[in-house]
Amino acid sequence: MAHEKQRILICGGTGCISTGASNLLESFKSTLKAKNMDCEYDVILTGCHGFCEQGPIVIIEKDNTLYCQVTIDDIDELVSQHLAANQLVERLLYINPIDNRRISSHKDINFYKKQHRILLDLCGKIDPENISEYINHGGYAALQACFEQKPTDIIEEIKVSKLRGRGGGGFPAGLKWEYTRNADGDPKYIICNADEGDPGAFMDRSIIEGNPHSVLEGMLIAGYAIGSNIGYIYVRAEYPLAVKRLRIAIDQAEATGYLGENILGSNFSFQIKIKEGAGAFVCGESSALMHSIEGHRGMPRSRPPNSTKKGLWSKPTCLNNVETFANIPLIILMGGNEFAKIGTENSTGTKVLALTGKINNTGLAEVPMGISLRDVIFDIGGGIKDGKKLKAVQIGGPSGGCIPEEMLDLPIDFDSLYKAGAMMGSGGLVVLDESTCMVDLAKFFLEFTHNESCGKCTPCREGTYRMLQILEKITDGLGTQDDIIHLERLSNNIMNSSLCGLGKSAPNPIVSTLRYFRYEYDAHIEDKTCPSGVCKKLISYRIDSMNCKACTICLKHCPSQAIIGERGKPHLIVSENCTRCGICLEKCPFQAVKMG
Structure with a gap:
């Protein structure tokens, strides 16, 4: 041996x-x-x-x-x-x-x-470029088990699991599969959305890079259950390693009989094609993504009809994201009832989160639905960097919302986050400390969504631009209380009248920061100050003559020559020349430089 x-x-x-x-x-x-x-x-x-x-x-x-x-x-x-x-x-x-x-x-x-790793379990254990390792750990056993069942029984098992789509909307996956199967039209299509465009999000990328066959197997099972023989993986071209490992996985699956004609001796045939996206955030929206696959510019269309009835090339189409498909083999092997025991009643299973921001343990964590934000940040995440105080958590990407520190015991599930003014999104979780200006943060995310707007509908194209102008006005110290009224009105109009999910959710960062951090907007407007010292035009620096040791360190590092003085005499900052870069504050060893 x-x-x-x-x-x-x-x-x-x-x-x-x-x-x-x-x-x-x-x-x-x-x-x-x-x-x-x-x-x-x-x-x-x-x-x-x-x-x-x-x-x-x-x-x-x-x-x-x-x-x-x-x-x-x-x-x-x-x-x-x-x-x-x-x-x-x-x-x-x-x-x-x-x-x-x-x-x-x-x-x-x-x-x-503190994690519950089932989706990510094999990501750090197997060679993702070797199909044998996936098979040796039970890979493709779920697919083989499906061939012994009726397609409708498989859909019923997914419904029993209560799996909700992990791409952001949280629609029940089993229902989507059922609608697609029952829709008139042939052929039917399966699409895996791997167009992960949220800043700081890398959940789907990591699943593909670490265990690509789990995604392929999930798509195969969906194809068998729905009656589809062709699937597309829409993955952004900025993920070269993920694309490489997907191509290797597809080639190996075809070579070993898990993809192609008459899979494993059955009457079921399935092929998977890769479509590389060009990095447009709007292509994360289902109809825009399908337009891109068809060779058109990625722009959404009005609904109904939904894609389950009229999707890719106007045929019935089932679209789920990477994490959703990766859950499917697990559900088939453990059973829908067992899967439903993980998480909460209405948000079952686990969620993969990308932890970024001012947190000690940045990275990828898989947690059971219903875990509190506090447990994720302070147990898994290791707390806030540099001993600073937590201010908020931004969850759900640019379309998500901000949850304040006093709501840290909020459970992470679809319904709780929605009620709090945020959303699950794809699972990006950005931790913000006391040095973060919430008005500036809202401006950052709105600038992103405005730049990524496809421009097709007026509410999103013009509305986000107008809101961005207002936020810039506020952070420049020129805002009024009327601007807050305009932001609230514009947010409501954009959310109710935009064509797709990008526009409908674009105001979320503004709505949530106004809801929980209105006092910061008021400080910018009424006091003309930025409490966090971020907005440059609302910051001024001065040197405390009592603490100044006249060491000339600040003078030597000032890039705009705004500091005057000589050794032995307290220095001064000439405000007209100051660019408010903050280097003097950073470099002074005697805490003589003050803000305000």
């Missing part, structure tokens, strides 16, 4: 690849070979492990040791000390920020311990 090799798992998600993970792979292989240990270990480049803040990550699988921020210079020590001598390399272990204790096993790190 051949000796089974131990495995060394290197995170091969985009984040770790960008910081040298591919070089670690080659270095490990060459070092092991030089020490005659290559017959004992396999080095595997996996998908994203999720712990992006600590990447590149290496896991020694035999004892589940996780090493953080590994570089090529560390490889020889890891091989000589850990693999050869069975001794931990302490300096590369994760440090618990609470007690400064070094933790060796990833299972004992809060970031992982």
Whole structure:
């Protein structure tokens, strides 16, 4: 019997690849070979492990040791000390920020311990470019099980699971499948929406990069259940690694009989094509996405009819996103009732979140629906950076809303977030600390949605531009209370009359910040100040002569030569020359520079 090799798992998600993970792979292989240990270990480049803040990550699988921020210079020590001598390399272990204790096993790190990883389970365990590893972990077993059932029974199982679409709207997946199956017209199409355009979102990208076959299998099951023989994956071209691994996965699935004609000896045939998008945010909207696949400019159309009746090339079409399809094999294998036990009554299963912003543990986390924002931010996320105070959480991308610190116990589920003025969206979660100006934040997201508007309908094209002008006026210190009235009126009109979801949700950042942070708008308008010190035209700097040591440090670093003075005499800031860059405040070692 051949000796089974131990495995060394290197995170091969985009984040770790960008910081040298591919070089670690080659270095490990060459070092092991030089020490005659290559017959004992396999080095595997996996998908994203999720712990992006600590990447590149290496896991020694035999004892589940996780090493953080590994570089090529560390490889020889890891091989000589850990693999050869069975001794931990302490300096590369994760440090618990609470007690400064070094933790060796990833299972004992809060970031992982508090998660419920079912979708992401294989992302850090298998080689995503090797179909055999997916099959050895139960891959395509769900598809085979489906061939022993009626298509309508499969749809019923998805309905029993209460799975809701993970792309943002939260529509029940089983109902969408049923509507498409029952619609008149042939052929029927399956579309996987992998056009992840939200700033800071990388959930779908990471699932594709780490476990592409789970998405293919989900699409195959949907095709069988709905009566479709062709599927499209619409993925943005800015995801080159995801596109590469999708192409490899499709080729391997075709070569092994899981894609193509008469799959696994059945009467079911299915093919999958890739369409690379050009990066337009509006193409995340279903009808605009379909127009793009057809070769037209990505612009939405009015509904009804819905895409389940008249979608791609005017034929019945079922569109779900990456995360939704990746859930399907799990539901088939565990059963809809068991899946429904995870999460809440109306939001079942798990949700993959991209944690970004002013949080210690940025990265990818999979949590059960219904978990509180507090648990995600302070247990999984490790709290706020630099000991600052949490101000808010922005969830749902540019179309989402801001949840204030006092609502941290709000559960993360579709209905709770909607009632709070936010939305699940695709799962981007941006943590904001006390240094964030909420008016400036609303302006940032509105500028994004305005720039991404396709321009087809007047409410979105003109309305977002007018709202952006008003916000710029407020952050410049020229706003009035009438501007708030205009923002509220415009928001209501745009939400009620825009053609697609981009326009309807574009005012959400304004609506939610006005709802919870009205006092910041008032400060900008009434007091002509920015409480967070972000809006430059509302900031002024001065030097406290009592604290100034006349060291000339601020003078030397001032890029606009706005500081005058000489050694031994307190300095002054000439306000007319000051660009309000804040460098003097940052560089002064004596806290002599003050705002206001």
